[in-house]
Amino acid sequence: MKVEKVTSHIVNWLKDYATNANVNGFVIGISGGIDSAVTSTLCAKTGLNVLCIEMPIHQAKSHVTRGQEHIAQLKKQFKNVSAVNVDLTPVFEEFKTEVSLEGKPEIVDMALANTRARLRMTTLYYHAGLLGLLVAGTGNKVEDFGVGFFTKYGDGGVDLCPIADLLKSEVYQLGKYLQVPDTIMVAAPSDGLFGDARSDEDQIGANYEELEWAMEIDTQGKKNKEFKGRQNEVFKIFKRYNTANKHKMTPIPICKIPKDFI
Numbered sequence: 001m002k003v004e005k006v007t008s009h010i011v012n013w014l015k016d017y018a019t020n021a022n023v024n025g026f027v028i029g030i031s032g033g034i035d036s037a038v039t040s041t042l043c044a045k046t047g048l049n050v051l052c053i054e055m056p057i058h059q060a061k062s063h064v065t066r067g068q069e070h071i072a073q074l075k076k077q078f079k080n081v082s083a084v085n086v087d088l089t090p091v092f093e094e095f096k097t098e099v100s101l102e103g104k105p106e107i108v109d110m111a112l113a114n115t116r117a118r119l120r121m122t123t124l125y126y127h128a129g130l131l132g133l134l135v136a137g138t139g140n141k142v143e144d145f146g147v148g149f150f151t152k153y154g155d156g157g158v159d160l161c162p163i164a165d166l167l168k169s170e171v172y173q174l175g176k177y178l179q180v181p182d183t184i185m186v187a188a189p190s191d192g193l194f195g196d197a198r199s200d201e202d203q204i205g206a207n208y209e210e211l212e213w214a215m216e217i218d219t220q221g222k223k224n225k226e227f228k229g230r231q232n233e234v235f236k237i238f239k240r241y242n243t244a245n246k247h248k249m250t251p252i253p254i255c256k257i258p259k260d261f262i
Helices: 003-021 034-044 061-077 089-098 105-131 141-147 168-177 200-204 208-219 229-244
Strands: 025-029 049-054 081-085 133-135
Touching: 003 025, 003 034, 003 133, 003 168, 025 034, 025 105, 034 049, 034 061, 034 168, 049 061, 049 105, 061 081, 089 105, 105 133, 141 168, 141 208, 141 229, 168 208, 200 208, 208 229
Parallel strands: 025 049, 025 133, 049 081
Antiparallel strands: none
């Protein structure tokens, strides 16, 4: 990948989009991961205002530390970058007192994890509305269009997606070029939605290199029966997530009313 050209292309795309939308810049949630680090750096390179927001909810200390390190580096490098910390833990805990927590523990845990993402989305849009900014998404191609590994109307609720046409491996290439902190470059990808350090691979059952392979194979129309061993297992994992999460990756269904009914 021609990282310099890709970087310039995304930065110019961001700048043009913001200018045409008549907004002042971008707001982005910082997680301490590679995707938000690369996206926020690309936004910063536009020269427009960039507000980085940390939104911990019982966050793993390692995630917080990495996020703070990245923000400090970004603010030192770009004068157009500012940052705020919004501790959503009290909001989350209050929410839990008002809803039912009955049910299978794993289902309740997942519902609460998605609630964390949606509280963060609400926070980002509050600041975006307040300051005339666009919410920049951090999803990559595998997450957004392969396995649908994001929360609908959570981290999937954004105004634009600068890196959604890049595979995870390509995001890392940009991260190296943009000099993202080493602590982020070597950290295991994690959505940080469960208050611990579990990785994306722990949840999905496959790493991004494997998922990229499966995504490419799927576009070729191949079936899992054509593979054996680990490849067969990974392809099944990919197809299961891809099928289950189609509702996230396709437009919202609209009930079309026959013309003669109107």
